[in-house]
Amino acid sequence: MDKTFQPAAIETRWYQEWEASGYFAPQGGENAYSIMIPPPNVTGSLHMGHGFQEAIMDALIRYHRMLGDNTLWQVGTDHAGIATQMVVERQLEAQGINRHDLGREKFIEKVWQWKEESGGTITRQLRRLGSSLDWSRERFTMDAGLSAAVQEVFIRLYREGLIYRGQRLVNWDPALHTAISDLEVISEDEPGHLWHFNYPLAGAEGHVTVATTRPETMLGDAAVAVHPEDERFAHLIGRMVQLPLCDRLIPVIADEYVDREFGTGCVKITPAHDFNDYEVGRRHGLPMLNIFNDHAAISDKAPPAYRGLDRFKARERVIADMTALGLLDKVDEHRLNVPRGDRSGVVIEPYLTDQWYVDARKLAKPAIEAVENGAIQFVPRQWENTYFAWMRDIQDWCISRQLWWGHRIPAWYDAQGAIYVGDSEAAVREEHALGKDVVLRQDEDVLDTWFSSALWTFSTLGWPAETEELAVFHPSTVLVTGFDIIFFWVARMIMMTLHLRQEVPFHTVYVHGLVRDGEGQKMSKSKGNVIDPIDLIDGIGLEELIRKRTTGLMQPQLAAKIEKATRRQFPDGIAPYGTDALRFTYYSLASTGRDIKFDLGRIEGYRNFCNKIWNAARYVLMNCENEDCGTGPGSRVELSLADRWISGKVQETAAQVARAIDNYRFDLASQALYEFIWNEYCDWYLELSKPILWDADASLDAKRGTRQTLIRVLEIWLRLLHPLMPFITEEIWQVISPLAGKTGPTIMLQPYPQAGDGDIDTRAHQDIEWLKAVILGIRNIRGEMNIPPGKELSVLLRNGNQTDQLRLAENSQYLKKLAKLADIRWLSQDVEAPMAATALAGELEILVPMAGLIDKEAENARLKKEIGKLESDLIRLQGKLSNTAFIAKAPVEVVAKEQEKMQAQQQALQTLREQLQRIQEI
RNA sequence: AGGACUAUAGCUCAGCUGGUUAGAGCGCUACCUUGACAUGGUAGAGGUCCCCGGUUCGAGUCCGGGUAGUCCUACCA
Numbered sequence: 001m002d003k004t005f006q007p008a009a010i011e012t013r014w015y016q017e018w019e020a021s022g023y024f025a026p027q028g029g030e031n032a033y034s035i036m037i038p039p040p041n042v043t044g045s046l047h048m049g050h051g052f053q054e055a056i057m058d059a060l061i062r063y064h065r066m067l068g069d070n071t072l073w074q075v076g077t078d079h080a081g082i083a084t085q086m087v088v089e090r091q092l093e094a095q096g097i098n099r100h101d102l103g104r105e106k107f108i109e110k111v112w113q114w115k116e117e118s119g120g121t122i123t124r125q126l127r128r129l130g131s132s133l134d135w136s137r138e139r140f141t142m143d144a145g146l147s148a149a150v151q152e153v154f155i156r157l158y159r160e161g162l163i164y165r166g167q168r169l170v171n172w173d174p175a176l177h178t179a180i181s182d183l184e185v186i187s188e189d190e191p192g193h194l195w196h197f198n199y200p201l202a203g204a205e206g207h208v209t210v211a212t213t214r215p216e217t218m219l220g221d222a223a224v225a226v227h228p229e230d231e232r233f234a235h236l237i238g239r240m241v242q243l244p245l246c247d248r249l250i251p252v253i254a255d256e257y258v259d260r261e262f263g264t265g266c267v268k269i270t271p272a273h274d275f276n277d278y279e280v281g282r283r284h285g286l287p288m289l290n291i292f293n294d295h296a297a298i299s300d301k302a303p304p305a306y307r308g309l310d311r312f313k314a315r316e317r318v319i320a321d322m323t324a325l326g327l328l329d330k331v332d333e334h335r336l337n338v339p340r341g342d343r344s345g346v347v348i349e350p351y352l353t354d355q356w357y358v359d360a361r362k363l364a365k366p367a368i369e370a371v372e373n374g375a376i377q378f379v380p381r382q383w384e385n386t387y388f389a390w391m392r393d394i395q396d397w398c399i400s401r402q403l404w405w406g407h408r409i410p411a412w413y414d415a416q417g418a419i420y421v422g423d424s425e426a427a428v429r430e431e432h433a434l435g436k437d438v439v440l441r442q443d444e445d446v447l448d449t450w451f452s453s454a455l456w457t458f459s460t461l462g463w464p465a466e467t468e469e470l471a472v473f474h475p476s477t478v479l480v481t482g483f484d485i486i487f488f489w490v491a492r493m494i495m496m497t498l499h500l501r502q503e504v505p506f507h508t509v510y511v512h513g514l515v516r517d518g519e520g521q522k523m524s525k526s527k528g529n530v531i532d533p534i535d536l537i538d539g540i541g542l543e544e545l546i547r548k549r550t551t552g553l554m555q556p557q558l559a560a561k562i563e564k565a566t567r568r569q570f571p572d573g574i575a576p577y578g579t580d581a582l583r584f585t586y587y588s589l590a591s592t593g594r595d596i597k598f599d600l601g602r603i604e605g606y607r608n609f610c611n612k613i614w615n616a617a618r619y620v621l622m623n624c625e626n627e628d629c630g631t632g633p634g635s636r637v638e639l640s641l642a643d644r645w646i647s648g649k650v651q652e653t654a655a656q657v658a659r660a661i662d663n664y665r666f667d668l669a670s671q672a673l674y675e676f677i678w679n680e681y682c683d684w685y686l687e688l689s690k691p692i693l694w695d696a697d698a699s700l701d702a703k704r705g706t707r708q709t710l711i712r713v714l715e716i717w718l719r720l721l722h723p724l725m726p727f728i729t730e731e732i733w734q735v736i737s738p739l740a741g742k743t744g745p746t747i748m749l750q751p752y753p754q755a756g757d758g759d760i761d762t763r764a765h766q767d768i769e770w771l772k773a774v775i776l777g778i779r780n781i782r783g784e785m786n787i788p789p790g791k792e793l794s795v796l797l798r799n800g801n802q803t804d805q806l807r808l809a810e811n812s813q814y815l816k817k818l819a820k821l822a823d824i825r826w827l828s829q830d831v832e833a834p835m836a837a838t839a840l841a842g843e844l845e846i847l848v849p850m851a852g853l854i855d856k857e858a859e860n861a862r863l864k865k866e867i868g869k870l871e872s873d874l875i876r877l878q879g880k881l882s883n884t885a886f887i888a889k890a891p892v893e894v895v896a897k898e899q900e901k902m903q904a905q906q907q908a909l910q911t912l913r914e915q916l917q918r919i920q921e922i
Numbered sequence: 923a924g925g926a927c928u929a930u931a932g933c934u935c936a937g938c939u940g941g942u943u944a945g946a947g948c949g950c951u952a953c954c955u956u957g958a959c960a961u962g963g964u965a966g967a968g969g970u971c972c973c974c975g976g977u978u979c980g981a982g983u984c985c986g987g988g989u990a991g992u993c994c995u996a997c998c999a
C-alpha cells in the first residue's frame with residue numbers, strides 16, 4: 001500500500017468491476033427498495049446539484065442493498081424538449097441555417113444524432129460518482145416503450161375529458177415560438193416606466209387618463225375600466241371614448257378589478273394581451289383583438305402604420321405618436337415585474353392561441369389527499385405546505401409545445417377542424433369510419449417534457465403492461481429531489497400516478513437544498529462560479545478552469561471579471577480530491593431544510609480523512625498480515641480492555657449511523673463515522689494496541705486478541721462507511737477481509753453491520769474514559785509547562801478511591817506508553833507529596849513532580865486559570881441550588897445531579913487551592 | 923401582498939422531545955519529522971447562541987414581537 005491514498009488509481013477500476021459483475025441489479029430479497037433517478041437531461045452534463053443528489057441516492061441504495069433489501073435504482077435520461085432543441089438550433093445557426101430549412105424530419109434526425117453524440121457524457125459522469133445505478137435497465141423518455149406510455153396516457157385522459165383543447169391566453173415565448181407553462185415563466189423586478197395617456201371622450205369635451213407600462217398594447221384596447229364605486233368616474237361609466245391612433249370607439253366599463261389607488265384609477269383593457277384584462281374582457285363580453293403575431297410583432301389586426309413593427313419598436317412609435325397628438329400626459333419611473341422565459345430569457349407575451357390542456361383541478365384533489373393522509377410524506381415536513389398551497393390553487397396545465405423535439409400529440413384534424421385522438425392515423429380512420437376522401441392532418445405540436453416525466457416511476461417499469469417489475473418495485477420507496485421541481489415534477493407525478501394506477505408514485509419525498517458556491521451564490525454559467533464535480537474529483541489547473549468558465553458565455557464582456565474572481569479564489573486551481581472525499585463532503589453538509597454552501601476547506605478535510613483511513617488500514621495490515629489474528633477455529637484469545645472498549649464503540653456507532661440514515665440525516669451519519677474512525681479508532685484504539693503488540697512480554701493470547709479486534713473492528717466500520725465512501729472501503733476491504741475471516745467478492749453485497757447491545761462492555765467504557773482523563777491531565781501539564789515531548793516523566797497518583805487504584809494497577813502499561821512516562825505510582829495519603837504540577841481526573845489527583853522540570857510561574861498561572869474556571873462554575877451551581885424554587889420544582893434526578901456536581905467541584909477547587917498555596921510557598 | 927427558511931467561534935456548520943463547562947471541521951498560536959499517517963501528532967486561544975419581551979425552578983432550544991438575509995408563490999394596469 002502506498003503511503004498516501006491515491007483515489008485516481010482505484011476508482012474507475014472498481015466501478016468497472018462492479019458494473020461488469022452485475023452488482024447494481026436487484027439481488028432479490030423480501031423487502032423491495034426502489035428509487036427512480038430524477039432523469040437528467042440526456043445531452044446535459046453533471047453539475048454540483050446532480051452530484052449532491054446522486055450521492056444521497058447512492059448512499060440510500062447501497063445501505064439498503066447491504067441490508068438485504070431487493071434494491072433497484074432505476075436509471076434513465078430525459079429528452080428535455082426545449083433545452084435540447086435549442087442546442088441543436090444553435091448548432092444550425094452557426095452553419096447559417098435554421099430548422100425550417102431542414103424540415104421537421106431531418107431536424108429530428110439531427111437531434112437524435114446529437115443525443116447519440118453527447119448522450120454519454122452525463123452517464124459517464126454518473127459513473128464517476130460511484131452511483132450504483134442499474135444500467136441494464138436504462139431508459140430514455142423517448143424510447144419506444146416510454147413513448148407508447150405517453151401516448152396511452154394522452155389518449156386515456158382525452159377520452160376521460162381530462163385533456164382538452166382550447167383557445168386561451170397562454171404564456172408565449174416569441175423567441176422560441178412556443179407556448180410555455182406558468183412554471184416556465186420567471187418574473188423579475190425590473191425598472192420601467194408608467195405612461196399616462198389621455199383618451200378623448202367621444203362626442204364631448206374632456207378625456208380619461210389611463211396609465212400603462214405597455215403603451216403598444218393600446219392598439220388592442222377594448223375598453224377603459226374604472227372601479228364601480230369610484231365617484232370620480234361614476235358619470236363616465238357606459239360612455240364611449242375615442243381610442244387614439246386606432247380610430248375606434250371603446251366603452252368605459254365598471255369592474256371591481258380596478259384598484260382606485262393605483263395610477264389614475266382608469267385602466268385600459270387589452271383582453272388579448274394581459275391575463276387580468278382577459279378575465280375582465282370575458283366578464284364584459286369585450287372583443288379579443290390580437291394585435292401580435294408569433295414573433296410578437298404587430299399583426300394585421302392593428303392600424304396599418306404599425307404593422308410588422310417589433311413590439312418594442314411599436315412601443316416607441318406609439319409613444320411618439322401620442323406625444324405628437326398631445327395626448328401624453330406624463331411619464332413616471334416605475335418598477336415592474338417582467339415575465340421572461342426561463343430558457344430564452346426574452347419577455348413573455350400573453351398570447352391568444354389554441355393549446356392542449358390538462359384539467360389539473362380534478363387530478364389535484366386525490367393528490368392533495370395523498371399527502372394529507374400521509375400516504376406520501378415530505379422530508380422535511382414543511383415542504384408539504386408549499387405543495388398544498390400550489391395544489392389548492394392549481395391552474396390547468398398547458399401541455400402543448402410548438403416544438404419538434406418531443407412526443408408528438410396523437411391528434412388529427414379534418415378540414416372542418418374536428419379533432420380525432422387515437423394511436424395512429426389509421427386507427428383514427430378506422431374508429432371514426434373516415435373515408436379516403438377525408439383529409440387528416442396531425443397536430444404539429446409536441447407535449448411538454450414534464451408530461452412524460454410525470455409518468456416516470458411506472459413508465460420505466462414497463463407500464464401499461466402489468467409487469468413483474470411494476471408489481472415489485474412500484475410504488476417506489478423514496479424520491480430524492482430539489483425543491484425547485486416540486487411543482488414541475490413531483491406534484492405532476494403524484495397526480496398522474498394516482499389517476500392512472502390508483503397508487504402513489506413514492507412513499508417519501510426527500511427534498512434537499514440547493515448547492516451554492518462558497519459565498520452563497522447560486523452557481524450559474526453567467527456568474528462564472530460553476531464548479532464541475534468532476535474537477536473536484538480529478539483536479540483542474542487554474543488556466544483550464546478559467547477557460548471552462550469563460551467560454552461560451554452569453555455575455556462575453558463578463559469574461560474578464562470571471563477570470564479575476566477565479567484567479568483570486570483558486571490561485572492554484574483545484575487539487576484532485578477523489579470521489580469519496582467529494583461524496584463525504586456532500587453528506588456532511590446535507591442537513592435538512594437548508595441550502596449548502598460548498599466550501600473547499602471541507603473537501604480538503606475529508607480528503608485528509610480518506611488518507612487517515614488509508615493509513616489506519618496500513619497500520620492494521622502491517623500488524624496482522626502473516627500473523628495469527630485469532631480467527632482460526634478454537635483459537636485462544638484474550639481481549640484487552642481497549643479491545644473490549646472499541647468493540648462496544650463500533651456498535652454504538654452502527655446504531656447512530658443507522659438512525660441517521662433512516663432519518664435522512666446524512667450529516668449526522670457522516671459525523672458519527674468521522675468521529676468514531678478518527679477520534680476513537682485511530683487516536684485511541686490504535687495507540688492502545690501498540691503497548692500490547694509491541695510488548696515482548698505480552699501473552700500470545702493477548703496479541704491474538706488485539707490483532708483480532710484490530711481487524712474485526714476495521715472490517716465492521718469499513719462496511720458501515722461503504723454507502724458513503726464506496727471506493728476506498730472496497731479497496732481496503734478486499735485486502736483485509738480475508739484476515740477477518742470474511743469471504744465474498746465485494747463489500748457492496750456484504751451485510752450492513754447491525755448494532756447489538758451484547759457487545760457493549762460498560763465497564764470497559766468507563767475504564768477507558770478514566771484512562772483518557774489521566775492521560776489528558778498529564779499531557780495538559782506537559783503542553784502548558786513546555787516539557788519536551790521526548791522527556792519521560794515520573795508521575796504520582798493519589799487521593800483516589802479503590803477503583804482508581806485498581807485501574808492504575810491494570811493500566812500502567814497503557815499510561816506509560818501513551819503519556820510517555822518512565823514511571824507511574826500510587827502515593828499513599830500519609831506520605832508527603834513532592835513539589836509537583838497537578839491535574840485532576842475526577843477526585844483523583846495527578847502529580848507531575850517538578851524537580852528540574854517545572855517552571856514555578858507557569859504552574860502558578862496554570863493553576864490560577866483552572867481555579868478561575870472552577871470558581872465561576874461553582875457560583876453558578878451554588879446559585880442554582882440555593883434557589884428554593886429549583887429544589888422544589890425540578891425533578892429530583894436533576895437536583896441530585898447538580899448537587900453531585902457541586903460537591904465534586906468544591907472538592908476539586910479545594911485540592912487546586914491547596915496546591916496553589918504550596919507552589920507559592922516555595 | 924402572502925408564505926417558508928435562516929441567524930450559534932474568524933469561516934462552513936452540528937446542537938434530536940427545554941437541564942453539558944454550548945460542540946466539530948477549517949483557519950489561528952505553541953511545540954513535535956516518536957517505528958500507520960506532516961493530507962500527521964500534542965496542547966491551546968477563540969462564543970452577549972441577532973435584538974426585545976414572555977412561559978418556566980431552568981431557554982441556544984418553546985411562544986410573541988422586531989431586525990437582517992435567502993427563497994417561493996401571486997401580483998396594480
